Amino acid sequence: MGTDAIARIELMSTDLITLSWDFEGFYRLEYPGLVGVAAALTGDFHDAEDLVQETMVKAFVHWRRVSRLERPGGWCHRVLVNGCRSLLRRRRTEQRFWARSRREERSTPGPSADVLAFWSLVRDLPSRPRMVMALHIAGERTMAEIAAILGEPEGTVRSDVARARVVITEGLRG
Amino acid sequence: MATESENRRFDIDVEAPADFDELAARAGAAMRRPAPEHGVEDAVRRGQRRRVVTALAAGGVTIVLVVVGVAVLRDSSDTAPDSPVVTTPVDHDGDSTIARAALISVDQLGPGWSPEAVVTPTAWEDWRAATGAQPECADYTAATQPTEATAAGAAASYINLQNQIAGEDLTIYPSKDAASRVMDALDADGFEPCFLATWDTANAIGFPGSKPTTTSFNLAAPLPHGDRQIDFGMETITGNDSRTRLYHAIWIQVGRSIIRIIVSPDGLGSDSPAGQTEKSIAAAIDLLNAALPAR
Numbered sequence: 222m223g224t225d226a227i228a229r230i231e232l233m234s235t236d237l238i239t240l241s242w243d244f245e246g247f248y249r250l251e252y253p254g255l256v257g258v259a260a261a262l263t264g265d266f267h268d269a270e271d272l273v274q275e276t277m278v279k280a281f282v283h284w285r286r287v288s289r290l291e292r293p294g295g296w297c298h299r300v301l302v303n304g305c306r307s308l309l310r311r312r313r314t315e316q317r318f319w320a321r322s323r324r325e326e327r328s329t330p331g332p333s334a335d336v337l338a339f340w341s342l343v344r345d346l347p348s349r350p351r352m353v354m355a356l357h358i359a360g361e362r363t364m365a366e367i368a369a370i371l372g373e374p375e376g377t378v379r380s381d382v383a384r385a386r387v388v389i390t391e392g393l394r395g
Numbered sequence: 396m397a398t399e400s401e402n403r404r405f406d407i408d409v410e411a412p413a414d415f416d417e418l419a420a421r422a423g424a425a426m427r428r429p430a431p432e433h434g435v436e437d438a439v440r441r442g443q444r445r446r447v448v449t450a451l452a453a454g455g456v457t458i459v460l461v462v463v464g465v466a467v468l469r470d471s472s473d474t475a476p477d478s479p480v481v482t483t484p485v486d487h488d489g490d491s492t493i494a495r496a497a498l499i500s501v502d503q504l505g506p507g508w509s510p511e512a513v514v515t516p517t518a519w520e521d522w523r524a525a526t527g528a529q530p531e532c533a534d535y536t537a538a539t540q541p542t543e544a545t546a547a548g549a550a551a552s553y554i555n556l557q558n559q560i561a562g563e564d565l566t567i568y569p570s571k572d573a574a575s576r577v578m579d580a581l582d583a584d585g586f587e588p589c590f591l592a593t594w595d596t597a598n599a600i601g602f603p604g605s606k607p608t609t610t611s612f613n614l615a616a617p618l619p620h621g622d623r624q625i626d627f628g629m630e631t632i633t634g635n636d637s638r639t640r641l642y643h644a645i646w647i648q649v650g651r652s653i654i655r656i657i658v659s660p661d662g663l664g665s666d667s668p669a670g671q672t673e674k675s676i677a678a679a680i681d682l683l684n685a686a687l688p689a690r
Contacts, residue, residue, distance in 0.1 A: 245435045252430035260426045270428070274438060281442030282610055300613045307616035310666070311624070332425040339422040358419050359426040390415060 257359030503678035525597035532589030606634025
């Protein structure tokens with residue numbers, strides 16, 4: 222390994238140590254909402270945790286740029302939503318050709334029946350309203366933030382929420 | 396008409412259960428989890444590893460990463476003696492003919508595209524040197540390098556439109572099982588960083604001074620195709636001109652064949668049937684299916 226390469230790595234390591242202090246606070250702040258959105262969209266906490274961790278790795282790799290954004294959390298949510306979309310597509314492909322491996326059930330209590338029904342109805346919504354509701358309810362994101370994350374007009378997001386609420390309400394009534 | 400009464404609550408002009416907001420709040424809380432105890436350390440460690448790998452790989456050069464990219468994992472020399480791919484007697488000549496006949500051409504991508512004469516002996520040498528510079532990736536390269544012993548036929552074509560590329564490598568393996576084993580290797584966690592590092596190293600060798608640094612980039616997955624599909628996005632920044640280029644690398648198994656597409660995504664998105672990515676994939680699969688019955 223050449224001297225230049227070694228020097229570059231050492232310099233970079235120093236930068237990373239400095240950067241990681243800010244990153245840690247960001248990680249702990251954003252993680253609960255991110256994993257909530259991913260779990261709501263995928264219906265699987267294991268997948269959700271994997272997706273969020275991968276999102277956080279990407280955030281760290283690009284931290285110098287991400288940390289300067291007005292809403293670093295929005296960047297992560299956008300990456301995460303894309304990751305969820307990819308996972309859901311891959312899952313559909315895998316289901317056609319491979320038996321899905323069963324995962325061990327968690328020993329912790331699961332959500333109540335009405336909560337499960339709620340998210341089941343959300344996951345039955347068309348793609349965009351599904352993303353909107355996951356970001357709104359599980360991610361606790363404002364309408365403006367969701368509009369920015371999904372690249373949609375804020376009015377469209379508001380309309381999606383209102384319509385989704387009607388559909389979910391009717392669904393819950395059975 | 397909906398009116399936002401507070402950050403997360405909506406009042407709407409329909410009759411709704413009074414406890415809707417309460418249920419939504421519980422549903423949201425049920426999905427959220429606190430950050431895992433060692434999550435930060437894990438993310439930092441993985442992120443550092445990725446950055447170090449790409450920093451090591453950055454050496455020199457410009458763009459046209461296509462040229463060396465053509466050779467990615469297709470080096471036909473330096474056969475791995477213990478390759479896991481199953482070898483069975485095959486009609487090499489016939490499969491090679493099929494592979495060449497099934498490659499996408501400029502006709503499939505619309506006006507403006509032109510063939511890229513990139514598969515040069517130098518490019519192959521560059522890629523060979525790049526794979527040798529990544530010893531930690533030996534397992535992946537061994538599993539994914541088609542050779543005369545492991546692949547029945549292989550062919551590649553690259554076409555370009557200004558700075559965009561649509562390249563294809565098509566490898567026909569002796570059996571579906573052999574192709575599946577290659578896909579298993581591609582699907583392993585370590586493959587993507589190895590691919591990115593080798594990509595940079597090869598291009599640094601081929602284009603001294605360009606200083607490419609490639610990291611994974613989140614792109615929407617293409618629509619599902621074939622028997623199995625693996626994809627990831629790549630963001631390459633060239634140090635000499637600070638330009639950023641995105642590529643989508645996609646491997647699709649169709650029976651005993653594996654198609655690899657490396658394409659510059661356009662504004663339509665990777666999953667849009669009208670977009671460059673989907674058009675390339677669809678053309679490659681259609682041509683392969685059309686060529687195979689002739690066998």
